[in-house]
Amino acid sequence: MEAQGQEGPNLAAALDREDLNLPDRYEALRGASGENLRAIIHPVTGSLQALDRRFSEMRAARRGALMILRGDSGAGKSTFLDTAGFFWEGVVTERVPRNAEVPTMLEALGAADGPRIVVLEGREALGGESAVDIEAALHVVNEFLRSPAGAETLVVWPTNTDDLTALLAELGGKIGAEALFGVGDPVERFEGPPEEAFAEIAERTVQTLNSGASLAALGVSADQAAQMAADASTIGGYLGLVRQALLSNEGMVRGLLRVERYRLWTLVVAGNEPENDVAALTRGSHGYADIDRLLSATKANVVKELKASPEKAGLLATNLDARILHMDMVTALAIAREFGGESLHEQMRARKMVTTSSGQVSAASRLKASELGLLLAADSLGPRRRGKRPGGSTKDAFGSLALIASRDDGAINCAIGEGLRHSGLIDAFGAEVDLGTELTFASDLLLDRGGEPIRLEIMWRNKTSRAEIANYVLGKLRNYGRAIGYID
Secondary structure (H helix, E strand, C coil), X not given: CEEECCCCCCCHHHHCCCCCCCCCCHHHHCCCCHHHHHHHCCCCHHXXXXXXXXXXXXXXXXXXXXXXXXXCCCCCHHHHHHCHHHCCCCCEEEEECCCCCHHHHHHHHCCCCCCEEEEECCCCCCCCCCHHHHHXXXXXXXXXXXXXXXXXXEEEEEECCHHHHHXXXXXXXXXXXXXXHCCCCCEEECCCCCHHHXXXXXXXXXXXXXXXCCCHHHCCCHHHHHHHHHHCCCHHHHHHHHHHHHHHHHHHXXXXXXXXXXXXXXXXXXXXXXXXXXXXXXEHHHCEECHHHHHHHCCCHHHHHHHCCHHHHHHHHHHCCCEEEECCHHHHHHHHHHHCCHHHHHHHHHCCCCCCCCCCCCHHHHHHHCHHHHHHCCCCCCCCCCCXXXXXXXXXXXXXXXXXXXXXXXXXXXXXXXXXXXXXXXXXXXXXXXXXXXXXXXXXXXXXXXXXXXXXXXXXXXXXXXXXXXXXXXXXXXXXXXXXXXXX
């Protein structure tokens, strides 16, 4: 069955898979929220202690200081300096960009209300600036730090080469010596987070920036993550290796998808209203299936197969845009009454069910407000709210509808497709449409919106559980994986 309908809103935002977000430099994270950054940042204890010593000495001496921070490119110097305030309340970080005049910027900063770090950005190696220019900048910094405006400021000059480090130490020693650098070595060596923390940092970064996805969900196993950590010298280099592996995995699976870029959405409709169970098996505000939660929710045979290589199952779910959504009983009944065909209504009447619209809210309005409707309309789900529980008559009516679905789900599934088309949420739909692969396998509904296909599998139950939902979704993932030749 196919139906053509009216034009609707542009759904590109809702239907496009989220692009992988895994930057290997802190500059790409500066727009992220503080809450997200706190979830990612790993404390570098030794360097934090060095900052603490510098600030303690500054307070005692009643003047500012200069720190030369030597670390390899990608070690995390910018991350460390920009997020120092996460570990010391009141510490703020300001930056002097590479193209800015140091005297002008320092003058514009004025005095600080508390401990402040000023980072001289983009000057990590000897480049266009001559030794004369560098010496002039150091003179300006020295004067600023001796002034009242710079008394609580630690100016940090990050470097990633030994020649610039040596030149800064030599010139600074001539200009201000201990009064500029403090007592001890003028150079602070920055090693970045330890190798054993690389995988944890990558995991947290992926989860925070990709709607809660795990490395396994994107196709990187624990063994692969550990091996890449051994191969990388810095956290930036490690994140680059992980990103390369993720993109390679993604491209491999997408290459198997042939002409159609399958999307696998599961709609759960059950008489015990399992919206909390659906929420427990998903991540983010778009209902993405969480492969780790799915695998731990059931002990069915399909889990034994998929647990052998959970990263393959996770990558499959990610590339199939697998989502799990809930539809409440009232909406399902309203759809059956208003958009059901004669075959469905005949079966409903045989069970003494109402087949005409009832209530003040139309089925189309309920459908648009449902989780499925929201996502098709390029919206997000937001926090799930438990509404008023249906009464006994509604439960009885849905029980009859679920029984019909157990014997002839095609009729009620087509009612949902017709409701979506009528509401302008899709352009057309087909029922029991084959995947078009060597393995014969058909989807309950194939939704078409602006040329973007969505395979919708509808789970009708009078009563269900979290384990049963997980088993159903994992079974569909396995079938789709077999159909495209990704799973044996």
